[in-house]
Amino acid sequence: MRLSVAHSSTSRKGQIPAVIWWTDFLIIALWAQEMSGGLDFLSPGVLICLQSGQWLTALWMGALWVLVQEGGGNLVFGVSILFYAGMLIFFLLSKWLLEPENPLFIILFSLLLACWSWVVLSGAISFQELPPRTYSPWSWLAKQWAAYVIFWGVALLIYRRGGRNGRI
Amino acid sequence: MSPRFKRLVLFFFLPLFLYFSMYTWNWKTGYLDRLAALTGLELTGWVLAPGRWLQNNVDEFWSRYVYLVGVRQENEDLVLQVRELEQELGRISEKAKSADRLTSLLRFSPEPPWEMRGSRVIGQKLGPNAILETILVDVGLSHGVRLNDPVISPKGVVGRIAKPGLHFSSVVLLSDPSSRIPVMTSEGRVPAIVQGQGAGAFLEVKFIPRNDPVSPGEILLSSGLGGVFPKGIPVARVVEVTPADVSLFQRVYAEPLLALRYYEELLVLSRTDGFDAGQPVMSPAVNASSPEAPKADDKIPAATPASKPAATPAADTAPAPGTSVTRPSTPEPSTVTRHPVRKKP
Numbered sequence: 138m139r140l141s142v143a144h145s146s147t148s149r150k151g152q153i154p155a156v157i158w159w160t161d162f163l164i165i166a167l168w169a170q171e172m173s174g175g176l177d178f179l180s181p182g183v184l185i186c187l188q189s190g191q192w193l194t195a196l197w198m199g200a201l202w203v204l205v206q207e208g209g210g211n212l213v214f215g216v217s218i219l220f221y222a223g224m225l226i227f228f229l230l231s232k233w234l235l236e237p238e239n240p241l242f243i244i245l246f247s248l249l250l251a252c253w254s255w256v257v258l259s260g261a262i263s264f265q266e267l268p269p270r271t272y273s274p275w276s277w278l279a280k281q282w283a284a285y286v287i288f289w290g291v292a293l294l295i296y297r298r299g300g301r302n303g304r305i
Numbered sequence: 306m307s308p309r310f311k312r313l314v315l316f317f318f319l320p321l322f323l324y325f326s327m328y329t330w331n332w333k334t335g336y337l338d339r340l341a342a343l344t345g346l347e348l349t350g351w352v353l354a355p356g357r358w359l360q361n362n363v364d365e366f367w368s369r370y371v372y373l374v375g376v377r378q379e380n381e382d383l384v385l386q387v388r389e390l391e392q393e394l395g396r397i398s399e400k401a402k403s404a405d406r407l408t409s410l411l412r413f414s415p416e417p418p419w420e421m422r423g424s425r426v427i428g429q430k431l432g433p434n435a436i437l438e439t440i441l442v443d444v445g446l447s448h449g450v451r452l453n454d455p456v457i458s459p460k461g462v463v464g465r466i467a468k469p470g471l472h473f474s475s476v477v478l479l480s481d482p483s484s485r486i487p488v489m490t491s492e493g494r495v496p497a498i499v500q501g502q503g504a505g506a507f508l509e510v511k512f513i514p515r516n517d518p519v520s521p522g523e524i525l526l527s528s529g530l531g532g533v534f535p536k537g538i539p540v541a542r543v544v545e546v547t548p549a550d551v552s553l554f555q556r557v558y559a560e561p562l563l564a565l566r567y568y569e570e571l572l573v574l575s576r577t578d579g580f581d582a583g584q585p586v587m588s589p590a591v592n593a594s595s596p597e598a599p600k601a602d603d604k605i606p607a608a609t610p611a612s613k614p615a616a617t618p619a620a621d622t623a624p625a626p627g628t629s630v631t632r633p634s635t636p637e638p639s640t641v642t643r644h645p646v647r648k649k650p
Contacts, residue, residue: 167352167431175430207338208345209441210434211467211475214337215328217434222320254433262436268482268503270436281433 153299159198162292167205169288176281177254179205180224181289184246185296187228188237216261223253240290247285251278342470346441349431350473354443357427361569418577419535422448424456426569427473437467438481438504440566444573445472453533455574461539461562462486462527463571474573478565479540480504487530488540493518496528499540499559504566508541510557515549525559535574 153161159182166178179202186195203217210216227249228237235242255274262269270277331337428441444450446469454466456476464484467477477484480501488510489496495517500509513519523543529536541559549555 164352167349168356170432171353171428171430175433175435177433179432204341204345205348206345206432206434207341208343208347208470209349209428209431209475211437211439211477212434213328214331214341215324218324218327222324258433258436267436 158296158299163205166288169284170209173280173284176284177206178284178288180221180250181285181292183221183224184228184289185293187225188293211267212258212261213265216257220254220257223257224250227253243289243293244286247289248282250285251281254281338468342468346468346470346473346475350427350441350443350470353428353441354473357425361425417532417535420449420575420577421572422450422575424571424573426571429566431475437483438464438478438501438565439467439475440464440478442474442476442571442573443472445470445474447471449575450474450573451575455534455538457538457572457574458563458568458570459572461541462534463563463565463568465533466573476571479561480506480508480565486534486540487528488525489528490519490543491524491526492520493523495519496530497525497557499525507544507558507560510541510543510559511554513555513557515553515555517555519543519546519555519557521546524562532576 162182163179166182169178170176183195183199183202186192186198199221203221206217207214227246231237231242231246231249235245255278259270327337422444424442424444426440427443430439431441442456450466450469452466452469454469456463456465462479464476464478464481466474468475478501479486479499480503482501482503484501486499487496488499490513495513497513498511500511502509510519510525521543524539525541525543527534527536527538527540539562541561543557543559545556545558547556
């Protein structure tokens with residue numbers, strides 16, 4: 138089973154323009170972040186771009202997501218850059234092992250990403266001498282993992298059906 | 306130099322060097338934090354604000370025009386309450402006038418002027434980087450809000466501005482472990498520091514000497530020390546006092562007077578005399594991202610003396626006997642529970 142998008146140079150009738158699609162994605166992801174109490178819902182957007190080989194889109198989207206996450210957060214600027222850089226490296230490495238268009242890839246990579254997010258945030262908290270988080274890492278990891286899998290999977294399916302499948 | 310080594314330098318050491326250079330440069334200057342506050346925080350605010358506005362209007366429509374159960378009874382109760390409050394206001398305003406006269410007679414320095422503006426809460430935790438207990442409000446630098454401005458509700462202190470954006474600001478709550486507020490007890494006037502212990506946990510009241518009087522149920526008021534909060538605003542209610550065994554200080558715990566995360570409208574106080582409240586509550590680099598707020602032309606008029614919280618020039622002035630204090634009449638039950646160590650029972 139392949140969930141990933143395929144390249145297409147021509148847009149079909151009835152497809153959602155890319156700008157509208159990504160704007161909608163941003164709005165829904167930000168509301169999801171707000172409602173979930175601090176989980177990350179923006180990263181799947183970059184992952185969809187990486188899966189479909191849209192490197193330029195992934196680049197500007199990553200930059201925008203960094204500003205959004207850093208602006209809404211309380212940490213010193215730079216944590217999100219580290220997170221997205223790690224995500225890119227893990228994605229490139231994981232591509233050697235698993236087919237990125239496979240649902241299993243999404244499930245396993247989401248787990249890896251949730252762990253990476255916890256590690257980066259914990260490191261930043263410790264480095265910046267902030268009070269440590271009081272809640273259990275396991276429940277947070279489980280929630281973040283589920284959030285990545287569901288949001289990424291659903292967004293990818295919708296993108297494949299309604300997206301422009303091209304560069305923005 | 307071998308090509309392999311060149312590649313290692315190019316793809317690993319060079320990005321790492323650039324990253325740490327950027328990180329330390331921003332830690333010192335705070336430019337990128339400011340950029341993130343003026344772009345990312347703004348974008349988030351503009352995305353969330355319309356939805357929150359719609360939600361508030363739907364709620365308001367429902368409660369005003371549809372769900373009218375018990376409105377008549379509530380109205381009668383409120384009329385009675387207003388009469389009682391009017392009587393009390395008349396009595397207290399006489400006391401306030403006499404306090405003013407005594408203050409001028411004793412030549413106390415005048416109270417610093419505070420300006421009050423309303424704001425709506427439009428967001429809570431805004432992503433994985435929102436580590437502290439924060440909320441997002443819809444006022445920012447363009448409204449005259451500055452870093453560290455106190456945020457209160459009619460019932461008491463909520464927190465203070467931690468990251469001001471152009472039109473939206475992040476508020477760190479009283480319950481966050483990085484929040485420390487100088488307080489004094491309402492009866493014994495004992496000075497102390499209230500520190501948050503995280504969401505759902507009691508606040509810790511530090512540095513109350515073992516022989517000083519403090520009892521459960523007593524209200525803690527902001528002492529005004531440090532100049533961040535005006536003097537006399539209710540902060541918390543003492544819930545537990547444990548006498549010290551070997552320590553010089555008692556173990557005292559308190560709970561906020563309001564459910565901090567369930568407020569929709571808040572008040573932001575700003576000093577109009579240009580006093581800088583000092584360093585903020587966050588890490589050094591985020592602290593550095595505090596541009597001086599431009600003074601807004603369209604400021605909301607200053608609060609009337611009756612609605613204005615009592616404020617004195619902080620610090621070491623002895624508490625005046627007639628100082629008017631905004632006490633919560635019927636503090637709402639807090640959602641705070643006890644922590645395992647000093648938290649939830």
